[in-house]
Amino acid sequence: MTAGVAPTAVSIAAEVRGGTRSARSVVEEHLARIAEREPAIHAFNLVLRDEALAAADAVDAAVAAGDDPGPLAGVPVALKDNLCTRGIPTTCSSRILEGWRPPYDATVVERLRRSGAITIGKTNLDEFAMGSSTENSAFGPTRNPHDLTKVPGGSSGGSAAAVAANFAPLALGSDTGGSIRQPASLCGVVGVKPTYGVVSRYGLVAFASSLDQIGPFATTVHDAALLLEIIGGHDPLDSTSIPSPAPSLVDVLDRGVDGLRIGIIGELAGEGIAPDVLARLHEAANVLEKAGAIIDTATIPAAMYGLSAYYLIAPAEASSNLARYDGVRYGLRVDAPTTAEMNELSRTAGFGAEVKRRIMLGTYALSAGYYDSYYGKAQKVRTLIINDFAKAYEQFDLLLSPTSPTTAFALGAKTSDPLTMYLNDICTIPSNLAGQPAMSVPFGVGDDGMPVGVQLLAPLQGEPTMFRAAAVLEAAMKETSR
C-alpha cells in the first residue's frame, strides 16, 4: 500500500512510449487495485473503467503505429470531480449537480489527453470543495488509505487518497485554502498549489475565483513536476491565466539548495501546531541546512489574520459564484408554481449544510451595513499578508512551515464545529490569499504513525526553486527509509 511500491508516472510513460509495456496492462493493473480497495476507501465518485481501457488501447495503437502518444503515455490520472469532463458526469459531490454532464472539457483535461494520460475516474471531494476532510460530500466520505478510521483531509480528499492507495500515480485537485496541500499531507503524498494563474481555471467549477488554483498530486516530486509542466501555461480561455509558458521544473530538480536562504515561518511553527508535526518540520529544516541552505526564522505577522480574512473572502466569492445554481439551465430543479419558489426549493434541496453556511456567511459579509467591516476589511488584510510576504522574500528565497497542524483526525471528530474544522487551514491559507505557490512534501510520520507533510512556500512564479527544495527533502526521506 505504501506509495513507493507502485510505478511512478515517469517510469510508466517511459515503458509505454518505448513499447516495453502496454497502456492496457497499466490501466488493468490500476483497475484491479481499485476493485480491491475502493469499496473501503471511496476515493471515487465515478470509475471510468471502459473509457480508460478504450483510451489505453488508443495509446497502444499509436505506439504500434510509430507515433508518440506524449509525455504521460498510458499514465492513469484521477480527476477531482469539480473538473469538467465532456459528456462525463461532474458532480462537485453535490446533489445539485448530480447527473450533470458538462458540454465541454476543462483545459487541464484537454491537456492531459493530448499528453497521452488516461482519465481513470472522478474523485470525491467536500461539496463544491468546501471543507477539510471530504466529509461534506453528498455521496459519503472518503477514508484515509493509511487508516480507514481517519479522514483523508480535504477538500481534494478523493484525489489524495487515490494517489496514496496507488489507484493512479497522478491526480488533479483544486486548492482554494489548502485543498490540495492539506490532504496531500494527511495521505502522505506530494501536493502542489501553483502560483495563481499558472494553471488555467477554465472548466474548474468555481468556488472562490480569486483563490482557486488547480494543481497536481503525485507520489514523487518528479512526477508532480512533470504533471505541472503539462497542465500549466497560458490559456486564452481563462482571463486570469498568466501569459507565459509553464515553468520548467523537471530540468531543475537536481540543482539542490546550496546557498538558498530558507525561513521557517515563526507564526506557523509554535502555538496550535502538534509537537510531532513541529518535530518533523525542524528535521526538514536540518536536512535543508545539511544540503547547504541557510536556515533562519521568518516572520509573517499578518498570517495570524489569514484565517479570518479567508473565511470572509472565500464565502463572499462563493455566495456570488453559487448563485448560478438556480434550477434554470442545468442541475437539479424542484418544480414550483413560480420561478422564485423554484429557485429557492431547488437550492434548498440541492445544497448541503456546509455549502449553505458558506453562502449565508458570504451573503452576510457582502450585505449592506457589513461590507466595510467584513469583506472590505478582509481585502485589506489580504494586502497586509502580501506585504509581509514581500518583506520576507527580501531576506529569503523560500519559506517553510507545517502543511497541517496535525496528522489525519478521526472521521466525525470535527464535523459538529465548523470553526474547529476551519483551523485545519491555518498554514495553507496565506499562500492562497497572496496568490503564491506552495507545496506539501511527505516528511515522515507522527506519533500515531500517520503521514506528516511539510510545506514549502515561494514567491509568485517561484516554483522552480520550490521544487528543488522538495527534491532535497524527498531524497532525504528515501535515504532514511532505506
Next chain:
Amino acid sequence: MLAMPKPISRADVAHVARLARLRLTDDELDQFTPQLAAVLAHAADVEALDVTGVIPTAHPLPLRNVVRVDVVRPSIDRAAVLAAAPNVQDGQFRVPSILAEES
C-alpha cells in the same frame, strides 16, 4: 474606526437565507445561527485591525484589461447546452411564469 457590528441574530440568518434563496427550517436556523456567530466572532480580530490607508486586494495578480483577438471562433453547441437543462422549449430554457409572482 468602524463600529463593531452586533453578533449575527437568528433574524439576521433568516434574512440572509432569504437573500440567498435558501429556505431554512426552524431547526436549521437554531443550528446555523451560533455556527455563523462563532465564525464571525473569530473574524473580530480582523475588524479590530487598523488598516487605515491600506489598499484592498481583490486579486493576486497585476493583470489588467485582458482581451482576446476579436475573431469568430466556434463555441459550445447550443443543443449540447440545452441537453443539460431541466426544461426546454423552442430552443430556450423554460421556467415557470415570472410576471404574476410578485402579487
